[in-house]
Amino acid sequence: MSERDDHELRISKIQDGTVIDHIAGGHAPDVLAILEIGSSTDEVVSVGMNVPSDRLGYKDVVKIEGRELSQDEVDVISLIAPAASINIIREYGVAEKHRVERPAVVEGVLSCPNHDCITTEGEPVVSQFEVLDDGVRCAYCETIVRKHLTEHISV
């Protein structure tokens, strides 16, 4: 069975919205967290996890009805799902298809793991991280985070 046939069986097509494909297996919940989609959401969301994939072995897929992602949202997704592709769907067809690109800076998305960082102390400041080749770096205390990035998502 091809990869394409496999998803069609598992997750139905959407009329308008966004399909985030080729998320590394197990990371769909992190993508949902970035998009602030939680248990109380009233958006129509389909999630496929650990779907067999020719490219990744196993992948996750997220489909969101009636919402086209902003560039900022795509930038942040790129940190945890660098292989993801974003398909904007209109009238059941793929209107636009993008590979994610890592931004230079992400703001307000990650919290600094350094407990001595000024951004952890209730100051009126939005967290800001420079994106490195293999991690991110706090713009305030300069702490570098390379592993377990999703543990620091604060949205």
Next chain:
Amino acid sequence: MLDRDHVITAKNLSRADIETVLDRAAAIERDPPSRERHAGRLLGLCFFEPSTRTRMSFEAAIKRLGGDALDMGPVASSSATKGESLADTVRVIEGYADALVLRHPSEGAATMASEFVDVPLLNAGDGAGQHPTQTLLDLYTMRENAGGLTDLTVGIMGDLKYGRTVHSLAYALTKFDASQHFVSPESLRLPRSVRYDLHEAGAQVREHEDLDAVLDELDVLYVTRIQRERFPDENEYRQVAGEYRIDAETLDRARDECIVMHPLPRVDEIAPDVDATEHAHYFEQAHNGVPVRMALLDLLLDDSDETDAADATDDTSTTDATDAADATDDSANGGDR
């Protein structure tokens, strides 16, 4: 005169910035400025951590330039105890002073505070982060006593992980292509972020656990205190404290010209018998805090004068243009005035 409004991290000071400050400091030592030079200017001292040398040398510097210092006083008697944010505190004190000096226990505090003020802000230490004005006086001391700043071989020993003076100094020495040797126990190596930057900048860096591996090559030995207050665990502190001490006998193995520096306060990492040797330069280093901070304040306050003057010119032009436009509008509306 300086290519920046605030002094937050040595990483962002260019070689030209550093040389400008050091040259001005040397000029101030040769020919001290008039006490009228910055008469009436006020320097706000915001110290959220203890300080002797930094606080007093900034106060001495502004007073020797003819200005005065406004000291926030101990944190215990400030509004911080009522829960006021640092952002609010600096915005308030900005209204009282022409420049601010900030020391704070949180890393990144000065970066954040600088986003909330328009007057020059000088980082006097942000936790285990940076201490760039200490670095300027360190470099001044090296330049005066080690034959310049180029081609130096510098050993930095002690608490490299939590020592903010070390982090700033490493960035600055990199701009002068120094050969840098970091001597510490494994647990107190330079933080990953600093090693990353030094690597990216192409710095000549080697790390050692034993001073003897490099002592006889050094032009400068920069010793730092193993800082008890930076250790969350007392046992970890006790385990490493005392392993990195020097005395006069240690320095028998150093070059005669090697200068020994320390940001002070020392506890027992430099034995008192070193004080009488030709190597010891740490008290001179502390004294250099005044001319170097005078130079820095002189440059920053000059810059803010120029900015104020430019703003005033802009305001005048804007007012004139607006008045002219208003007059035209009145004529166009057919007003008989």
